[in-house]
Amino acid sequence: VNRFCLVSHLAKSFRGKLSSTFPSLSPVFSLSILSIPSLLKAIFSVDPNEVRSLIFKKEDVNVQDSEKRTPLHAAAYLGDADIIELLILSGARVNAKDNKWLTPLHRAVASCSEDAVCMLIKHSADVNARDKNWQTPLHVAANNKAIRVAEALVPLLSNVNVSDRGGRTALHHAAFSGHLEVTHTHSQRGIRMSKRHMEVVRLLVSSGAEMDCKDKNSYTPLHAAASSGMTTTVQYLLGLGVQINQGNIYGNSALHMASYNGQDVVVNELIEAGASINQVNERGLSALHFSACSRQGALCLELLLGNGANVNIRSKDGKTPLHMAAVHGRFSRSQAVIQNGAEVDCEDKNGNSPLHIAARYGHQLLINTLLTHGANTAKRGVHGMFPLHLAALSGFSDCCRKLLSSDFHIDTPDHFGRTCLHAAAAGGNLECLNLLLNTGADFNRKDRFGRTPLHYACCNSKSQCVFALVGSGAGVNELDERGCSPLHYAAAGTEGKCVEYLLRSDANPGIRDRQGYNPVHYASAYGHTLCLELISRETPLDVLMETSGTDILSDSDNHALISPLHLAAYHGHCGVLEVLAAGLLEVDIRTPEGRTPLSLACSRGHQECVSLLLHHGAHTHTKDYTLKRTALHVAAMNGHSDCLRLLINNTDTHNSVDVQDANGQTPLMLAVLSGHTESVYSLLSRGADVEAKDHWGRTALHRGAVSGHEECVEALLQRGASVCVCDRAGRSPLHLAAACGHTGVLGALLQAANALHTHTLLIDNHGYTPLHWACYNGYDGCVELLLEQEVFKKTQGNHFSPLHCAVMNDNEGVAEMLINSLGSAIVNTTDTKGRSPLHAAAFSDHVECVSLLLSHGAQANTSDTHTRTTPLMMAAHNGQTNAVEVLVSSAKADLTLQDTNKNTALHLACSKGHETSALLILEKISDRNFINCTNTSLQTPLHVAARNGLTVVVQELLGKGASVLAVDENGYTPALSCAPNRDVADCLALILNSMLPASPLVSITTLPASPRVTMATLQSVNHYSNHQSKGVAFESPPPLRTDHTSYCRQDRLLCVSPDDDNEFNDSDSETY
Template sequence: MGILSITDQHPLVQAIFNRNLEEVRALLSQKDNVNVLDQERRSPLHAAAYLGDIPVIELLIQSGANVNAKDSVWLTPLHRAVASRNERAVSLLVKHSADVNARDKHWQTPLHIAAANRANKCAETLIPLVKNVNLADRTGRTALHHAVLSGNLEMVVMLLNKRAHHSICDKKERHPIIYASFLGLLEIAKLLISRGADAMSKDKKGYTPLHAAASSGQIDVVKYLLKLGVEIDEPNAFGNTALHIACYMGQDAVANELVNYGSNVNQPNEKGFTPLHFAAVSTNGALCLELLVNNGADVNFQSKEGKSPLHMAAIHGRFTRSQILIQNGGEIDCADKYGNTPLHVAARYGHELLISTLMTNGADTARRGVHGMFPLHLAVLFGFSDCCRKLLSSGQLYSIVSSLSNEHVLSAGFDINTPDNLGRTCLHAAASGGNVECLNLLSSSGADLKRRDKFGRTPLHYAAANGSYQCIVSLVTAGASINEADYKGCTPLHYAAASDTYRSCLEYLLDNNADPSLRDKQGYSAVHYAAAYGNRQNLELLLEMSFNCLEDVESTVPVSPLHLAAFNGHCDALKTLAETLVNLDVCDHKGRTALYLATERGSTDCVSVLTSHGASPLIKDRRKKWTPLHAAAASGNIDCLHLLIDCSERPDITDVMDAHGQTPLMLAVMNGHVDCAHLLLEKGATVDAGDKKGRTTLHRASVTGCEDCVGALMEHDAFVLCRDFKGRTPIHFAAACGHATLVHVYLQAALSTDPLDAVVDYNGYTPMHWAAYNGHEDCLELLLEHNPFAYLEGNPFTPLHCAVINSQDGTADLLVEALGAKIVNSRDAKGRTPLHAAAFADNVNGLQLLLHHQAEVNATDLSGRTPLMMSAENGRTAAVEFLLFHMKADLTVMDINKNTALHLACSKGHEKCALLLLGETQDLGLINATNSMLQMPLHIAARNGLASVVQALLTRGATVLAVDEEGHTPALACAPNKDVADCLALILSTMKPFPPKDAILPFSFNLLKNCSIAAKTALPNGGSCPYTKDRHGSIAMDGCYSE
């Protein structure tokens, strides 16, 4: 909110600020708008309230001013009057019904403002009128919080006396006591604690009042809290005690008080840092460090990463503190978990004076740190030449040779050419760091220029990669090999070409006979690297200085520079290449052009460069046969798409098809890119073009549910009744996917297009079938309103069959309520009712619903089977149990092959279903009933090895001597095939004791009669085919939807 000039304000506001009552009265008498607003939506009453001008306020209110008008930040005149601490204005506004509970955009009421602005008299007026003195603003602060923050003891007393809660915390979970402690408001802190405030309360990060007071150096509050007996070493969420905080903030007086009260000087926090670590690293922690050391702090305590206080002092070069630590026993060569000593740290951060101190005190310059590096590695890597000089002067390897034995009797320091764990010497590090002074110091000290690291790289490789021109010059002058390749085949020229520094490095290498035709092991030259990293100047230089580089530009093995530049979005490099090449339509191994890659990556500038230089937007890739247009449409890159369309003169460019017959419009809609769809339609894309399966763009929009895409297509007269290769329309797809809004749009369009079209697919299914099957109640409701008799059209396997077979209780209920008994007992082509379908699906809820609406529990289909028989054959235990126990379904019904439900359950090995059926009957007629093959349930159960069922049948009196049409008893039915059964029959016929004569004769006769039959007759079908295979397209809707 800026400061506005009074001269730009309305005359009424100017008169108010001039405190000219007569002018105000005159302007109001001239019918000036008393509620006129300025740029910040402030009214004249806001101005008068701010000034506390009682006569003007009264005059404005009498003239109709809105006493609760809110400005742009929702401040009312009452807020303004309170902020100005004008109690008379506050009283007057309250008298005229000003809202004392009004909130501004920060959710602050006038009481919050009064507390924050020390407006005690105003608060006295407001408190009796407010609903709740503990109301919080957006930050969670109450008026008490604001009173404490303003340091107003009188206000705090007033609020506490009016039942303000000291225990309420703000959104940082801070109680008023924490703010009082932080600000050093001792009297307020005492008052709050005397009223019951918790001296150990914690905020969201675990800070207590003691932490708060310690952080800001409020020694009096600290002393008071300690006298109260608060826990002196209570950690916050990070494990820091008040002593940690005091040392970190450099509050030496507080630290002294805490130590004197017994705070643990060696208590580690969550990362293992003690207060001494904090004192060593903090800006103002010198006195704290001395205090801690003198009071027994462990100078060698290591954090979880192994850092000692001396490591921490080395980070910022705390020279004096380092000396104190060393003098008090600090370990010079203490290593952290990376192996770094304080000398490594000092070298890394360039603290020469501290390096001298450490080396004077015996620090090991040959100690290996992170990745096995010496301190010298780190000093030169980060370009600290003074540190490098210091380490070289005192730390290099030297030895004393005995004059008598000519042997080394004493050696110390380090070898300058010793590599780290990755084979890099200090010279590699210096070349990478780019400080030529460090590099020259090393070279003059005997560093090996040709030493390779584990990747085969010399110092020159590192200098080239980092664009260190002076280092390159120094190394080449000293004799470094300029065309030496690393283990990947890259020369320094490759790295220089990739570097984003000015071309001087590359130019120098080329002038000194670097070979630009050399390729790495993947076949890439310096030109490829320059293109891949987008270095136009390097690319131009290479093309200027070598004819061989032109061949590299045209080469597509392994990938052309043009592709690399396009893929990485380097339009400047791409422009250089485009101006050099004749053919921009070369393809990579996947058949993609540079234009395709640029489009796929969404690089509009690259697409613009390529199209302006004649690249074709119609080249297709090898796999999907996508053009750049397909890639742009699929990824929603509208700017790229626009450029591609505009660069071609072909009128049918927008209708180019991929391997599946998809156009760019189809891909744009399928991925929900509405703006791309609009552009393609405007540019003439065929709205009803179909792919190889006959599906149009509208079919795709129906699946995704993108209403904006559908709207765009409908505006261009998309045909809603177009059919795919299975006869399905966009209405089918929308209904199947549950897009009710689209279904409504399509139905309206279909009425005007062809009101007689029944919208049935080639399997006879309507959109109503699809909606019911997938449980989309809103779609189904629309379809029922549109044509309630649509279920009579198409496949007799009705929508209710679809709903119950897929356990969609909601759509099933909707259909039953809408259509009643007409659909409940409807039959499909096999004569099966919805109850059969529910039984097949083991859908107990569906069974309950249908039977509640008078479904016939014993209705038979064309094969003579009831729902109970259907569920028994398919092992639907829950359905069997419900139909048996709750609906008393008839067990004696037989199908056309004379199978009962018990026969069917046994025939498919559904033991539990068979036992449930047997549990409901003792009828010998049912137990010994034979089917058309003369088989009893005992025959079938025995053949399938259902031991518990066999036992149950036998205990209920099932006969064991009955024979089927093959002459086999139930015992013989156990045989794995007929030949085995015949053999078993022969054996049994000769066994003694024989049964009575009148029983054995027919029995033996039957056995012997059948044992020598040569032609084996096929068994009659004892049961129908599985439900899902009875007829094409009846129940197998899963297959349709899986597409």
């Protein structure tokens, strides 16, 4: 219903929207300026002589008032051309703008002063000047009926279609204001029209205006005419053949607009012209919906019904026109739609009938009409509620009385087991409640949650209903499924009268719910001091809590895990806390995690609660059970400096501020880590130890270096914190600041260090310096700071140099900075395994870094000392295609170099299945001997490529002359290398041998000279190649493995019978 009302409001306020989007310049010029400059007084007195006198006395002609308006603005407002000319000739700025960006020309146009406008134009006033609404003087002229002014402005404009901030042209303003002559002026320039008035429409149409044009909200002239009731205009537009059913941005047609605004004559015209009566907008609402709910839509509704409008049409939320009439209480219209066949008990998407809606909004007459026409009072709506539920919930007693007289069973529940009495109690209307009670409603009936009407009345703080229900005999100690009594809900509410009356009626304040909470907990959690005081007067709090100064968790599962003190402290209810602290002996009571009320109050920053707890003897050094943190830790880490000062001032010992948690962290460390400067200063002022270490050997300064809070670091350094102290990993604050990229902190640490005299302080346990860390993470600013220190320009620490670190992570800028600062010689430095920075860059495939190193003289063919791997080998082995391409193309890397296993870069690329890298290397190889070079396992690149299924690489190798009969240390040819294991390879060899007329154990030169066999042999050799055999002689392959010789009888293999020959000829060539 609310969504419909919003859409309807948009339709209803069509004219109002246009007014708001066409802000006109008010002709009022505030007279408060008369009390400011004397020149303005003279202008408003229309005294040219006085103005001349003041100008002669050097009065500032450009003086501004509080709204930045000048004397020229005032003269233009008055329309005094003589004074305007006098001011301009005396140096007044003709295009000066006030705080709304209005120029004097805007003011003159608003005053409809043709003489003033002409004078300003004569002196070069900007006719295209815009105010803050982007309106030009022409917009203002159109708004203020300044016809002659408009005629003066139009010839000077380059474009009369300039729009304001709302997208409206001057013609929009003129059309909306209905100024015939102004519109005529514009129509001669072909401007299109989008709004009202018959005379204007005719003029524009005669000039070729488009009649179906739309504004930003897709309103057409027909929409505008229909909404305002311009019948003649509507007739004229319809006669021109405009689109009658065109919808606006909300889907509303002209019929929707006319129906909602009660324009019955227009509705009739539209219907006669063929408008779609049942057309719906984006919400599924038809014109009948609009006319059913609008204030003036009665006649429109009759016209629509008389012309066959669908009375049961449903919107997207399931509402019919009868629902809409019920929402707004349109009694006569509801009768009309019912008489025309509307379904009385139709449901919307929530299941509500029109009777539900009428009951919800209290429309008694409409209820009478619906009941008269047979509406079902026992029909269920939303959540299974009946119309009586909704009437009682909304507090309409007359509607309840009407619905009760319809033989409805009063205790019938909804889907949640709630009766009408539950609804009345929640709604809080005493008259409805008494009506239902007098009718015999059961006041002790429970819903599905075990709640009686008294529970609902207490929960909603309906004191009058509470009095009535208790007075009728409702049980005050009845419990719902959660174990809550009405007193629990009353204590959580805002009305103390409910609590007081329940206690007087013998409500038990000691009852606990299933979580162990009693009404004291509820009052504490919601901060209702009055309710808590009323309960404490009835029964002492220590008796209710069963504490006697001990832990409330000691003896029973029925006790709450959290005390009322914790709830009040956490939520900052100081008044409640004071009542509790005065009534309970123990203020250091703990949660299962060991948290005290003081700790919770400090975590939330409730200063008054902290002060109150300390006043009642709360201990500041009580630690929780998990992290062993005190209230000092909690206040410091959360930055609640006021709470922290209260705690510090209430500590007895000097070392209390250095108390450590389970990880050895002090409050100072936690405050620095979170960047709470004020808390840091408070702790330092009480002597907090800046050199204290946690279990990892880190100080507060280490944490400041990591978090990057410069003010905290400065505070620590002022107190003498050491920048060279190292943690268990050997890292100083300098290391951490450099690693995290906190340039400001690093600068402060370096300045405090003054000079680094020992190398051990700059190297961590892995040999890395702060420069290593800054380079690895790519922090240019930190690297620049460190390189300004002489100590970092020396080679020290881990041999995996800062340049290695930089190129490893693709930090090209840092790498270039290192080379420029330390010299090009560093590009060939090696680590302990002999790997250069080029190795690192190739390993990570950072092409820019590779190119940078090569441009500064990096050696592309250097090998490491561990496996004799070159940068190219490393790139090929890891499939770093870009690095491979740069090294083989730009650096001309030596492709013949071999590692300790005699693998070339081509071997390594093929071994890991890096096809693209292998092909890049093959492009640079033409030597057939290199193609067939072997590693320590006697494997050629063809063996390796075939084993890994690199089809394209194999084809390229064969094309470059790779031997297909080369054998490795196991006696396998490249073809047999494709087998997944050695057993399969041997089986494959046996099969191939049985298909050939000669044994592979015999030299190829001893094969029979049969042309047929020779051809087959050549085909087998060239199965993956498109060229003829190169005719290269190879060594005879060695025998098969000894453990399989029994399967390889030479006498059988050497015997070639005619049957064998036929079998060979019949074999499948593809399988072969």
